[in-house]
Amino acid sequence: MPLPLGFTGARLDRADQLRTDAEAFAAATADPRATCLTLDGIDFVPGASGGLLWEPLDPADERALMLLGIDDAGAPRFVREAAGARVDARSRTVMRMLPLLSAEEAALYGGARSLVDWHARHRFCAACGSPTELFRGGWGRRCGGCNAEHFPRVDPVVIMLAEFEGRVLVGRQGGFPPGFFSALAGFVEPGESLEEAVARELFEEAGIHVTDVAYVASQPWPFPSSLMIGCRAVATGAALTLDTTEIEAAMWVDRTEVRAALAGDMGAPFMAPPSLAIARYLLEDWAA
Structure with a gap:
């Protein structure tokens, strides 16, 4: 393939080792270089130049952080869970904005969008119906009732x-x-x-x-x-x-x-x- 396919080619270390290391994850959130992808629901918000908008972590925002990975400069990249209980996964607004993104940005956004959408649709356990909570740095949910573990599906x-x-x-x-x-x-x-x-x-x-x-x-x-x-x-x-x-x-x-x-x-x-x-x-x- 001479060029990467759409939504592929993100140069981001997924840093799986940080997902299960509470101290390392906390250190990543405290890194002054850490940024969070700004979303409107699960649609991206264009930055000043038309690409993705990455902002410093807001300590006043209590929504859970999900680790997307570490970029080439060593800076942690995050996305937060969606506000509210419902997300419109079929929004077509974003389709009109996708040409604003570079190939790498589209890949970063695609992964973040799928992850945030999955969390919004899996707030309750499929086994017992109890509420679930994020774990593994945002790459899973654990049931508070039966302790079942659920992971993002493809x-x-x-x-x-x-x-x-x-x-x-x-x-x-x-x-x-x-x-x-x-x-x-x-x-x-x-x-x-x-x-x-x-x-x-x-x-x-x-x-x-x-x-x-x-x-x-x-x-x-x-x-x-x-x-x-x-x-x-x-x-x-x-x-x-x-x-x-x-x-x-x-x-x-x-x-x-x-x-x-x-x-x-x-x-x-x-x-x-x-x-x-x-x-x-x-x-x-x-x-x-």
């Missing part, structure tokens, strides 16, 4: 291009902007491998059978906390049978058409995914 999602005789399959959901098509995707279900998930999703959504599933690349996707696992597969035929509850339309496109879409040509048969999305990388990789 939901695996396969996203794939099926290829047949020099063309790849792209599709669109009803909520997509007009003309926008992307790679097909779906959550991995319990009891199946990534290869099985790719084959199942393509059959369920488009009615095609595939072979030769191959991994291409992966990407964290903080909306709210998925790991997008990019793959390719070879279809055994071109006939489509769409599940219209999932896919509004789908079509096979060749390399010339994909390249036109990636270039933003007015005559292209579809609008390509944005640069932050792994779907665009999959199309660029295939077109090249």
Whole structure:
């Protein structure tokens, strides 16, 4: 990969050793170089130059601190739990602001966003219903009732291009902007491998059978906390049978058409995914 995928490439030491060392964690919070990422709920607040806004730790703010890591200069970076009990994980305001961020800032923000959102949705124990509290420097919650430990979850999602005789399959959901098509995707279900998930999703959504599933690349996707696992597969035929509850339309496109879409040509048969999305990388990789 010549360039990191969106939401990857953060040059931050996650400093796992500090998460379980109370004295070291306290020393990090007392470090005069320590800063905290300013969020509005889980959306970032642009700084004066348009990037992320990092501010000194406010001793009057009683919200729990979560350690994101240590930057290249040795300064601790934190984020605080969200104020209040609810967070809008589906906020789309941030999508319009993401172009303000550098690749590294987007990666830092994506990790912080997913972490803060997870804490907001796990204030009570899934085992007994008792309130939970932060531990491990913000990378876990412990139940005060049954002492169960809970850790931030990541939901695996396969996203794939099926290829047949020099063309790849792209599709669109009803909520997509007009003309926008992307790679097909779906959550991995319990009891199946990534290869099985790719084959199942393509059959369920488009009615095609595939072979030769191959991994291409992966990407964290903080909306709210998925790991997008990019793959390719070879279809055994071109006939489509769409599940219209999932896919509004789908079509096979060749390399010339994909390249036109990636270039933003007015005559292209579809609008390509944005640069932050792994779907665009999959199309660029295939077109090249």
